[in-house]
Amino acid sequence: MVHPKDTQYATLVGSDLPPRVRSALEQLLSVISEEVVRGLGKMLNELEQQLFQQANHARSSTAQDDQFNALRSLRLTRADFIPRYLHGLEDTLARLRTPRIEIEPALVAKPGSQQWQLVDHESSDDEMKLRDLAVRYESRATLTLYLLGQRFGVMAASPAFETERLPVGPRALLRIAHDTAMTLHHDNVLRQLLYRAFEHHVLAGYPPLAELMNDALGKAGILPGLEFVPARIRPAAQAPAATASEPVSRDGTRKPVATAPAADPATTPYTGWLGQADAPSATDDAMQFALLQQLLSGRRGLIGKLQAGSPASSAEALAAPALDEMLGTLQRNPRSAAAPEQKRSLRDVQQAVLAMARQQRGSAATLSREDNDTFDLLGLLYTELEREVRGDTLARELLDRLQVPLLRLALQDRAFFVRSEHPGRMFLNTVAESGATWLGDDGVDPHFENQLAQTVERVVNDYEGDVQVFEQANADLQQQLQVQARRAEVSERRHVEAARGKEKLAVAKQRAATVLDEMIRQQPLPRFVQTLLRQAWADVLTLVLLRNGEQSELWRTHLESTRRIIEVTCAKDSTLDADLATQIEQSMLQVGYHANEAAAMARQLSRAPTESDDAASRTELSVKLKSHTRLGEDATAKKAETRPRNGEEQACYEHLRSLPFGTWMEFTNNQQGDRTRRRLSWYSPITDNALFVNNRGQRIAEMTLDHLARLMAKNQMRVVTVESSRLVDRAWQATLSVLRSFAGQGEQPAWTAPT
Numbered sequence: 001m002v003h004p005k006d007t008q009y010a011t012l013v014g015s016d017l018p019p020r021v022r023s024a025l026e027q028l029l030s031v032i033s034e035e036v037v038r039g040l041g042k043m044l045n046e047l048e049q050q051l052f053q054q055a056n057h058a059r060s061s062t063a064q065d066d067q068f069n070a071l072r073s074l075r076l077t078r079a080d081f082i083p084r085y086l087h088g089l090e091d092t093l094a095r096l097r098t099p100r101i102e103i104e105p106a107l108v109a110k111p112g113s114q115q116w117q118l119v120d121h122e123s124s125d126d127e128m129k130l131r132d133l134a135v136r137y138e139s140r141a142t143l144t145l146y147l148l149g150q151r152f153g154v155m156a157a158s159p160a161f162e163t164e165r166l167p168v169g170p171r172a173l174l175r176i177a178h179d180t181a182m183t184l185h186h187d188n189v190l191r192q193l194l195y196r197a198f199e200h201h202v203l204a205g206y207p208p209l210a211e212l213m214n215d216a217l218g219k220a221g222i223l224p225g226l227e228f229v230p231a232r233i234r235p236a237a238q239a240p241a242a243t244a245s246e247p248v249s250r251d252g253t254r255k256p257v258a259t260a261p262a263a264d265p266a267t268t269p270y271t272g273w274l275g276q277a278d279a280p281s282a283t284d285d286a287m288q289f290a291l292l293q294q295l296l297s298g299r300r301g302l303i304g305k306l307q308a309g310s311p312a313s314s315a316e317a318l319a320a321p322a323l324d325e326m327l328g329t330l331q332r333n334p335r336s337a338a339a340p341e342q343k344r345s346l347r348d349v350q351q352a353v354l355a356m357a358r359q360q361r362g363s364a365a366t367l368s369r370e371d372n373d374t375f376d377l378l379g380l381l382y383t384e385l386e387r388e389v390r391g392d393t394l395a396r397e398l399l400d401r402l403q404v405p406l407l408r409l410a411l412q413d414r415a416f417f418v419r420s421e422h423p424g425r426m427f428l429n430t431v432a433e434s435g436a437t438w439l440g441d442d443g444v445d446p447h448f449e450n451q452l453a454q455t456v457e458r459v460v461n462d463y464e465g466d467v468q469v470f471e472q473a474n475a476d477l478q479q480q481l482q483v484q485a486r487r488a489e490v491s492e493r494r495h496v497e498a499a500r501g502k503e504k505l506a507v508a509k510q511r512a513a514t515v516l517d518e519m520i521r522q523q524p525l526p527r528f529v530q531t532l533l534r535q536a537w538a539d540v541l542t543l544v545l546l547r548n549g550e551q552s553e554l555w556r557t558h559l560e561s562t563r564r565i566i567e568v569t570c571a572k573d574s575t576l577d578a579d580l581a582t583q584i585e586q587s588m589l590q591v592g593y594h595a596n597e598a599a600a601m602a603r604q605l606s607r608a609p610t611e612s613d614d615a616a617s618r619t620e621l622s623v624k625l626k627s628h629t630r631l632g633e634d635a636t637a638k639k640a641e642t643r644p645r646n647g648e649e650q651a652c653y654e655h656l657r658s659l660p661f662g663t664w665m666e667f668t669n670n671q672q673g674d675r676t677r678r679r680l681s682w683y684s685p686i687t688d689n690a691l692f693v694n695n696r697g698q699r700i701a702e703m704t705l706d707h708l709a710r711l712m713a714k715n716q717m718r719v720v721t722v723e724s725s726r727l728v729d730r731a732w733q734a735t736l737s738v739l740r741s742f743a744g745q746g747e748q749p750a751w752t753a754p755t
Contacts, residue, residue: 009087010094017097021155024220025093031216032168033086035209039202040082046197047074051190070190077184084183088176092167096156128661129195130178134171135660137203138163139268144210145169151214151222168213170206174198268722271662273485274433274695295739296373315364318357323371324408324465326353331404331460346379346403374410377417378403380738384731385432394449395435398456402431405463412465420729423470429728430477431456436727438666438677439695451480484696491697496661496682499691499702503684505546512541519562526609528618529569535625536601537562540587558587571608581606597624642706646713653709655719657685664720665692667711677720 012022012029051074055067138145145163152167153160164171177198181191218224318326330352350367357365367375382399389395409424410416416424434444434452455473463469516538520530541558548554561583568577581602588598600621645653663680678700683690690708692701711717 009091011090012094015094017094020221021096024155024217024222025096027220028168028213028216029090029093031212032089032209035205035212036085036089036173036202037082039198039205040085043194043197043201044074044078044081046201047190047193048078050193050197066187066189070187070193073184073186073190077186080184081180084180085176088180089168089173092172092176096152096167126178126191126195129192130171130174132661133195133199133203134164134169134174135271137170137206139271141170141207141210144207144214147214147226148210148217150226151217154222170203173202173206177202269659269663270720270722271660271664273488274439274481295736296376315366317368318353318365318371320371320411322357323353323367324411326356327404327408327411328464329356331408331463344400344403346375346382346407349404349407350375370414371411374414375407377735378407378410380735381417381728381731384734384738385428385728387734388437388727388731389432389435390437393435393444394453395431395433398431398434398453399428401456401460402428405459408463408465409467409470413467417732420726423467423474425728427459427470427474427477429726430474430481432731433727438675440676445484445696448480448484452477488693488695488697492679492681492693495691495693495697495699499682499684499689503687503689505542506687508546509538509542511550512538512545515559516541516562519559520566523566524570525566526569528622529565529605529609531622531625532601532605533562533565535630536588536591536593536628537565537584537605539591539630543591561587565605568606569608573608576603576607578606593628597621597628645706645709649709649713652712653705656683656690656705656708656712659719665708666718666720668716 012026015022017025048071051067051071055064055071058064058067145166146160148166148168149161149163163169166172174195177194178191181194186194214226218226327349330349354365354367366372382403385399386396389399406416406424406428413422413424416422419425431452433439434449455476459469459473513534516533520533525533541562544552544555544558561580564577564580565584568580584605585598585602588601589595593601604618604621659680661680661682664677665680666675666677668674669676678692678694681691681693683705688704688706690703690705691699692703694700708717712719
């Protein structure tokens with residue numbers, strides 16, 4: 001049922017936007033609607049089938065009732081969902097120039113605040129899940145979202161929009177879906193299924209949709225021809241000529257250029273699993289290799305000065321086919337380059353090749369300058385890799401096995417060194433990361449190690465100059481890594497749900513204690529009655545609050561019972577309130593007390609104490625209270641008072657609270673600088689607790705954000721960024737630093753790896 005006159009939604013026709021902007025937004029809405037309607041239709045079909053199947057296979061009648069209620073709700077509101085969603089989308093676009101009202105999220109406590117309050121847990125869980133989903137898809141369309149932000153800034157007559165403010169960004173699309181579901185009174189069961197189906201059928205196609213939106217706005221005259229040109233490092237003298245890099249259209253006019261993406265790889269937190277980091281692309285392979293040769297020339301010049309007086313060699317350089325043939329022989333007989341008990345280096349391989357050439361030719365041979373550069377570059381890269389790979393791992397042995405095949409590949413294709421997405425380089429990264437120093441002893445799946453060893457052996461046996469051998473090997477490993485990542489995500493999700501449950505219990509317990517304190521603060525209660533209320537009865541209130549919420553009738557009933565307990569225990573008349581005693585006894589049984597203990601406490605709390613009361617029975621009851629495990633005792637263990645944070649620690653704390661779930665962090669383990677990576681799976685803005693897992697999704701530790709901020713301020717912990725996430729890229733940057741030092745360039749790069 002369509003609601004064209006629904007007054008709660010703003011429309012583009014009725015907006016006060018300039019005609020050109022309104023026309024562009026109408027065209028944009030048409031493009032989005034066509035794609036979104038298709039996805040929403042599939043989503044609703046899947047939801048209906050899924051709910052029906054779950055209801056038929058429910059394990060209990062209660063669960064089955066929930067599923068059928070959700071199915072009934074979906075069928076009643078299905079016809080309204082897509083029209084309301086489109087109205088919500090148009091409303092968001094129509095309010096493009098409406099001033100933003102900053103609303104503090106309900107689930108976020110102010111930093112450093114000790115005032116906890118019970119929140120709507122379903123709402124807070126929804127917010128967290130939607131934020132996680134949005135961040136995931138924003139990271140997959142960073143550039144297109146940046147360009148959209150530029151265009152929306154023009155239409156709004158304001159600075160460029162940040163990703164989270166975009167009315168057509170992943171966050172906005174998810175928010176509209178959430179608002180539509182809430183408007184149609186979808187329950188929590190239906191909403192959770194809806195979010196997953198929305199991700200599968202709508203968000204999964206967001207990157208190409210974002211491209212279509214950019215094209216539509218460009219055709220509508222909003223920054224037509226806007227392109228992104230990555231900024232390149234230039235010498236200072238060339239800075240004024242930088243405009244020469246601006247793209248020029250066919251009619252000779254310059255196009256607008258976007259020069260800085262919203263998400264900088266140097267600062268964007270890395271959230272992928274092992275082997276999932278994207279490789280930056282590069283162009284101009286020949287030019288980049290020429291720059292590398294200049295750096296190597298500086299290195300050779302310095303080494304030549306140190307070796308002055310050595311006779312110049314007149315040996316003939318080996319031709320490329322002959323060199324490849326000899327390396328193929330070494331690949332098939334790997335121990336011919338070194339003694340079996342020794343570790344082989346690329347220098348050993350080079351010496352073995354030259355010795356083989358001398359034996360075959362009867363005279364000395366040498367390598368061409370380019371071939372020699374390739375040996376040197378790969379040798380330097382391997383040296384840096386070995387610094388980041390543990391010596392006692394299988395990866396170290398596999399890297400040794402891969403030396404000759406990779407050398408042959410690099411000699412054949414110089415792009416190995418300058419293209420991060422080169423198949424050989426990506427394969428090398430996967431092998432090296434399996435033994436990275438930061439993984440720890442618990443971070444690698446033994447099954448994956450077996451697959452890795454088999455794949456490396458296949459490369460060594462099969463590679464004869466065909467780069468597809470590396471492509472296929474890398475594809476096989478990526479498939480294994482995806483399986484491993486899915487297993488890790490399932491394990492991680494279980495730990496996150498457990499942590500969220502502990503948080504809900506802690507908040508409910510804190511709220512119950514606060515309410516109880518307010519009620520008995522100025523009452524002349526006997527000490528033993530106070531003890532029973534603050535321990536046993538507080539657990540009853542916590543359980544009611546946790547299960548039913550603060551707005552429930554049952555909670556109000558128990559508050560009234562609490563007032564009645566205070567009233568009767570303070571009265572001069574010691575008559576037993578039988579109805580109150582029965583209710584107290586039943587409540588105590590629900591929080592785990594034995595029947596005799598519950599009955600004894602019910603008697604103590606349903607009448608005023610008298611002088612004839614048995615002191616021994618009170619003492620016995622007190623002992624049982626102390627030995628009884630209280631509800632959520634481990635979740636609410638008292639934390640030591642923390643000292644105030646200094647300026648740097650506070651900045652780190654605020655930065656940590658802005659990180660997406662799944663961010664990897666690197667901790668310094670000892671004074672030697674050994675590091676271990678842990679994944680920040682979840683943190684609570686309410687209790688400040690943070691959960692960490694390893695690369696296999698296994699729970700490793702729980703810490704507070706305050707403690708993490710102090711570690712970060714001391715440089716004992718750092719956030720892993722996209723730029724530094726791949727091991728082989730970090731090793732390559734270290735290699736370039738070594739070459740620059742030989743060339744006398746210090747930290748000023750002659751060339752940096754393309755990003």
